[in-house]
Amino acid sequence: MTDLDAVTGWVEGYIRAWTSNDPAEVGALFAEDAAYYTEPHREPWRGRDAIVAGWLARQDDREWSFTWFPVTVGPDLSVVQGVTVYPRKTFSNLWLIRLDTVGQCREFTEWWMEH
Known part of the structure; x- marks a missing residue:
């Protein structure tokens, strides 16, 4: 069952991977057969590789900051709202996160809108 601690741990891992761009850190976030939707209606990246x-x-690799909070945490779907601030642009983010029983993401969808 997904709980706030699991979602928080996953988002913190995502931020670490976002910062490092280390392939091992990125890969550790996702289940082997995960789907990552970079936009809601675009074909996802399928599979960890x-x-x-x-x-x-x-x-x-730009300078950025990210703040977030959980909108809802459920057994199958969690929703996170965030704000990404770059030197010249700011984006609102909405993430749909489906974690498996070991805390890896099996499906991730991100929405983002420029302010």
Whole structure:
């Protein structure tokens, strides 16, 4: 069952991977057969290897900060709202996170809108 501690741990791991762009840290976030939707209606990156490759192809090496809070945490779906601030742009983020029983993400969808 997913709880707030599991979601918090996963988001903290995501932030570490976002900061480092380390393939092992990115891969550790996701189940072997996970799906990562970079936009809600686009085909996802499917499988851990594809997720790591997609992440590294678009890695974010700019200066940024990210704040977040849970909107809802449930046994199958958790929703996180965040704000990403870059030097010249700010984005609102909404993440749909489906964790498995070991705390890896099996499905992730991100929405983002520029302020």
